[in-house]
Amino acid sequence: MPRKSSLLFLTTGLAYGGAETQLVRLATRLKSRDWEVSVVSLIPPKAYVEDLEAVGIPVFSLNIQRKLPDPCPVLRFARIIRKWRPDIVHSHMVHANLLARIVRPLAPFPVLICSARNIDEGGRLREFLYRLTDPLCDLTTQVSQAGLERYVRVGAVPRHKIRYIPNGVDIERFKPNPEGRLKLRRELGVNGFVWLAVGRFDPQKDYPNMLQAFARVVHNNPNAMLLIAGDGPLRKDMEIMAQEFDIKERVKFLGIRRDIPQLMNAADAYVMSSSWEGMPNVLLEASATGLPIVATDVGGNREIVLEGETGFLVPPRNPEALAVAMARLMDLPEGKRLEMGRKAREHVTEHFSLEKVVDLWEALYEELLQRKGIQRSL
Known part of the structure; x- marks a missing residue:
């Protein structure tokens, strides 16, 4: 029975x-x-x-x-x-x-x-x-x-x-929410182009790669901002590195957050610098929120980020390539970036809901x- x-x-x-x-x-x-x-x-x-x-x-x-x-x-x-x-x-x-x-x-x-x-x-x-x-x-x-x-x-x-x-990915929890975007940006004190990264501070995520790339981005785009949500054993080292790269004022270390859907809506794009991955939840969540993405071409990232359609993929451990891709995305017209975000949500809704x-x-x-x-x- x-x-x-x-x-x-x-x-x-x-x-x-x-x-x-x-x-x-x-x-x-x-x-x-x-x-x-x-x-x-x-x-x-x-x-x-x-x-x-x-x-x-x-x-x-x-x-x-x-x-x-x-x-x-x-x-x-x-x-x-x-x-x-x-x-x-x-x-x-x-x-x-x-x-x-x-x-x-x-x-x-x-x-x-x-x-x-x-x-x-x-x-x-x-x-x-x-x-x-x-x-x-x-x-x-x-x-x-x-x-x-x-x-x-x-x-x-x-x-x-x-x-x-x-x-x-829960496509009802992670979705575009323009109404809350400006409010959270004001609360965080951010303006200009905002990048978001979410993840534990450990070797896999290769935050030194990200910070080196972002330092190059800020050199030509001084109003750019990077938000990093998460914690871990390497966080203090990364805070010191941000200071050494003279980008301390343009990087906010947010710690562990319970409002990741809202944070993603406050951002303009998502960035991942990992040396290796499986299939990152955060890329699914960023895509469902309608964010264009720049990520390293490792693990299953290519299955989520469609090169040239929903974002750009770069080799791992290459801050110069990461910086070039970030600058390329920032230079796109706003309408093009929004279209990439719409395609990203369509892709994950069809394949990863x-x-x-x-x-x-x-x-x-x-x-x-x-x-x-x-x-x-x-």
């Missing part, structure tokens, strides 16, 4: 990062579609616990505090599996993916899906561990076609056991459950 199926998400952590945000969006949407959902974090959660629990999704932590090998988290997760008895375990990010595979023989469950969230999750050792433990997983997913092809090429996953499912992506996940879950002879109620 059909029954309500249970789904357990295992994640390396819960913070305000792109992968975690995507997991929370997926979990809450599936809960509203009558799935039983729970979330387990390897390390103590830093965000989203209240949001999940408010909609009836319990959150557990394995409380991993150190990097040294420790069997206790394996045993804790096995106990959770035996108690919760999920039909599907869906793990996110490399450490969670490997842990879920290790635990499966100790506490069996019907379906395991492992989601790789980046084009490179940490080098050859982790790729070897993926290959070694692949028999313990039913399917691996990748957020970008570029990531999928790379994982097959390096032998981390056989082609028949990997599938592309992109990130999704959150509801469509949740449909893909739900169809995949049901496909794998049927393979195991499990039918869920509608």
Whole structure:
């Protein structure tokens, strides 16, 4: 007899990062579609616990505090599996993916899906561990076609056991809102052409690249402004760098913000300087808001930013190329930039809307459950 199926998400952590945000969006949407959902974090959660629990999704932590090998988290997760008895375990990010595979023989469950969230999750050792433990997983997913092809090429996953499912964006939350634009710009004290960047201050985002490029932009466009929302271990270094480049007055470090949709409406364009990526949520969000984009050509960025139509792509680690593309976008007539923004929203609405992506996940879950002879109620 059909029954309500249970789904357990295992994640390396819960913070305000792109992968975690995507997991929370997926979990809450599936809960509203009558799935039983729970979330387990390897390390103590830093965000989203209240949001999940408010909609009836319990959150557990394995409380991993150190990097040294420790069997206790394996045993804790096995106990959770035996108690919760999920039909599907869906793990996110490399450490969670490997842990879920290790635990499966100790506490069996019907379906395991492992989601790789980046084009490179940490080098050859982790790729070897993926290959070694692949028999313990039913399917691996990748957020970008570029990531999928790379994982097959390096032998981390056989082609028949990997599938592309992109990130999704809430196109109702992220959309053009001209009414709030001027108000927030006044509150932030910004004028002229405003660039926005959102992301954690870590090596992947390569903020030195961005600041070097922006210093060149300001040389010819002294009224340009750069807003950076986010926090992280390298933030203080970047603030010092902005001062050394004599652009301190043109760069605002905003810290963690809860009003990203409003910030995107306050900006004129979005910029990303990452050295590597999977499929960045922020590019989907900026596109849905109608912002033209300049981004490095890494990971799945090319799948979001259509070169010359919705923005410009440049090589990574090349501040001169980034500065040239930023200046090129700023020099376009306003009407042309607005047209690029409209095309960007059309593109993500057609290919990356959150509801469509949740449909893909739900169809995949049901496909794998049927393979195991499990039918869920509608």
